[in-house]
Structures are given as structure tokens and as C-alpha cells.
Amino acid sequence: MVKLQKVHGSQNQFFLLDQTTLQQPLTENELITLTRHLTNVHTGILGGADGLLVVSQSQHPKALGKMQVINTDGTIASMCGNGLRTVGRYLAEKYHQKDFIVETAQADLQVSCQPDWSANVKAMSVEISPVSFEASDLPFTNLGTNQLINTAVPVLATDLKFTAVAVPNPHLISFVSADTLESNLLEHLGTKLNQPNPYFPDGVNVSFARIINEKTLFVRTFERGVGFTNACGTGMSATSLAFALNNPSANIFDQLLTIYNPGGYVQTRVHQNDDNYWIELIGNATITHYLEIDEADLHHNLTPHNIKITATSEDAAYRHFIAQHEGY
Template structure:
């Protein structure tokens, strides 16, 4: 019986399985990947499920060590995932013994670098988040009366908040809020509305609400397209950091990192908002929590039997939790 390995990983507790297609006897088809993600990401599945599957393939692009495809828990594809890219970057770095390289994604080849560990046994990577786009066709959005949305009221969506739309290239709707009611109830209601059939964002949209904690400090919570509420969204925190610099320049020193806390921990971002090519650097953990050995046939069938899987805990999650508990409380 052919066996293969999955890795259970997370960036800021945004949970994934890494599947290296190059290690399989027969790579999974697109339909098989969809079914696998829909099965293995369920909370009742292996290791409590996940937010998605990170699929690693070979790349024929110059300087790219590999290609990343993101399959969400519902089987849909994301054009990018910042937290996932950090984890795939670590996987490729360990595999090929390189610390600085590019990873091919559907939208762009992105530069990644190994960083100093955030804490003992908490590995960190910095990844490029780009390209940055604002035009409505990049989301798309419609019936909102404008081609770009930068710190604008949108009465069609809410009666008291202002919104910014930035695609990186995942589409993000961003609002800076002051109350816990908005951060929880309003975010949940709006996120669910805009990711069901609606006249404003027909393909759905990631919705990010942020609280300004202080200069260069944010708290961000995300309702993620294809997932729902998530512990963290790397592209969401990156897009929100850029919106922070654009909308509240007096609160951002772009020469210094922005500290972004989230329900799953903390990352740092460095925004480049004024160049002809806008981009964001996202710096955070790439934690491997478990190695899973299982029959390859299970992956093709999209039917996972936990009893037939051999799970090895890495011990990294306890180190990550110690790091999170050491962070100052807001």
C-alpha cells in the first residue's frame, strides 16, 4: 500500500493541511482536491479539520522553488493566502535548504525570506503580499456608485461605518470600528450577507474589521470568503495595514513595522503605500503542529479514516502558545 504524508500547519492559528503533490505516486485531479478539502477540513475530520488545504506543486518559473494553490474548506480556490504562504515557504525552505526565494501563486511570483524565530521553536517567515489593486473589476463589486472605495460610507451595507476596498489580489472590504458589537455582530452579519447571493459583491468578499490600538498597532478580525470567521487572515491583515496607512497617516510611521494582533496571535506588516508598485511585507509564524502518514488512496477518494492515519505531534504548538501568552494584553 502506498503511503504519503500531510502536514498540519498554521499561521496565526489559521489552520491548514499541506499536501505536496510532487511526493505522490499520482497527483490529485482538481475535482479530487475539491473533495479532499471539503472532507478533511470539517471540524469532525482529522485533527479537528482546517480552514483549507495548501497544495504544493513544481514550478517552471525562474527563481520559484514551488507553486502554491489554496483550496478553501468549501472547495473553492483562493488566489492568495498570506498565512498559508508563510507555511508553504517554510516547507519549501526545509525541503530545498534555501532561506530566500520566490513561490509561484496564481496571481504572482512572490518573494519570501526566513526570519529570526519569534520565540524558541516558533519559526517565522516574511512574505510579499502583492499585487495591490483598487478597481471594482478586481473584486468585482457593483451597485455601490463608485469605481474605487477609499474610506467611504456605504449606506447599502451599513448605516454608520466607512469602508475601503483593496485587492491583494484576494478581495478585501475593510472598516475601522470602535465597538465590540461592530467587531463581532456587525462583522458576522455583513460577512455572511456578502458571501451569500448579493447584488454588491457577486463573487463574495473577505470582510475585515479593525480596531486602532495605537500608533502602528491594530487588532483585526476577518470573515473570510469560503471559510467564515477565521483566527487570522494574512492577506486581510496586510490589506488592512495598507488601509490604515492610507486612511490614518498620522497614526502610521511607514518606516517601522505595524503590529497586528488577531484572535490567533500577532504578525507584523511593513507597508509600501507610496511607490509605483504598492506592496506589503507580512511577517509571522509558520508553525508545523503534526505530521500525518496515511494511505495515498484516501486522498484520491476524499474519504479520510483517522484510525488508518499515523499522527506524530511536533511539539511546536505548545511553543507557539507560550509565545502568544507572552504578548502584552491590549
């Protein structure tokens, strides 16, 4: 029997599979099929999820493991900040280490255990990088510029300014009013830019942010390959960077920020070294269920009666903790 986990960071939910525990690792096609089966919101297990986190052995000498992220639609994501926290916790507990490196699709990233946020609410810190504003790295085109930093883009939306940044997932960010945040504009724009379009040919994560005060934001993200999720770790990190760049007089760099989202909140710190940026993302890493599955079923069609599911008390603890910190 193989043990999977259902996990979440800020209620951004995933199934986690460690390929190193299998006698025969799944092929990429098998992983995509498994992801679509597990995560489907209507027919999946435990109400589905936003994707599958695949842990495997890294060939990089300093990395404790490797993470691959597969979205619910079967596409491969460059990175996932909320997912990396849960993978980081998994590797920390497996290898009894507190500070280490995890290989991701585009970079080897620093991960560290943090003090528990509350009883039974585990927390991790992860590095979000590399950062690029270049059109070719997102990519975007037909917008009349090679960078978008607090720039009006009338063809996307009137009366809004946008910042586009890859971290390395591509993000398009706008700071908006409460009324705009509650409107259907984010869904409209996210849907438009993640279908065939002349501006972001590979799609893009779109975030709207409301400034609560000089160290607090609320962010909602329409994720490429997923749609609306409770939280997007790289989206909140990218928004923190855009906030710092767009408000240079506020001295936001290296300060602890609180970023609320529909699934709770995280904390971030934006760092600058010369012309290079990176973001520290701190938040929960919660295990909600353990699943035991026969390995043969992973290679074929899963059926629910072949899965043993054991719930934990961690999600209830997280929800209780967040309910005590909702006022902002």
C-alpha cells in the same frame, strides 16, 4: 506512505500536501474532495482546518515551488498570507534555502526565513501583492463608485466607512469601535456579502479593525469560503495598507506594525513604489502534526484508522509565546 502536515499561521489552520511526493498527483476534483474531507470541523481529521495548501512544482524559472489554496468549502482562493508562510517554511526546509520565490495564483512572491520568534516558534516573511483598488478587480458594483477608500457606504452599514482592496484576494475593511467589533455586525455583513448579493457578486473577505495606537491594530475577519477564522493574513495586510492610506500624517509606510488577531499576532510593513503598493507580512509558521497516509487513500475515501498522526511540540511553544505577548 505520503506525509502531510497540519500547520498554522496565527492559528489560521491548514493541511499541507506536497504533490511532488506522489506517484500520481491528485486531480483538482480529488483535491477538492480531499479538502472537504480533511477540513470539515465536525467530521474532519484533528478537528478540521480552514483549508488545504497544495505544493507543486512551478514552471516559472525563478520559483522554488507553487502554492494552491483550497478553502474548506472547496472553492479556490487567490492567495493566503498565513498559508504562504507555512508553505515557505516547508520549501525552505526541503531545499535548504532562506530567500526565494513562490508561485501563487496571481503572482510570484518573495519569501524569506526570519529569526525564530521564540524557542520552537519559527517565523517567515512573505510578500503580499499585487494590490488594486479598482472595482473590476475585486469585483464590486452598484455602489456608485469605482473605488472605496475610507468611504461611507450606507447600503452596507450606517455610520461606518469602508476601504475595498484586492491583494489579490478581495477585502472590505472598516475601522470600528470596540463595541462594534464585539457586536454581530461583522458576522451579519460577512454572511450577507458572501451569499448572492448585488454588491460583491463573487463574495468578499470582510474585516473590522480597532486602532490600538499608531502602530498597533486588532483585526477580525469573516473570510469568503470559510467564515470566521483565527486570522487572515491577506486581511491583516490589506488592513495595514488601509490604515496607512487613511492616516497619511502618521507616516505609517515602511514602519513595522503589530496586528493582533484572535489567533495571536503578526507584523507588517506597508511599502509604496510610485503608485504601486505591497505589504510585507511577518509571522509564525507552525507545524502541529505530521500525518502519514497511504497514497491510494488520497485518491479515494479517507478513513481515520489508515492515518498515522504524530504531534509536535510547536503549537504549545507558540501558545506559550503568544500568552506572554497578549497585553496591548
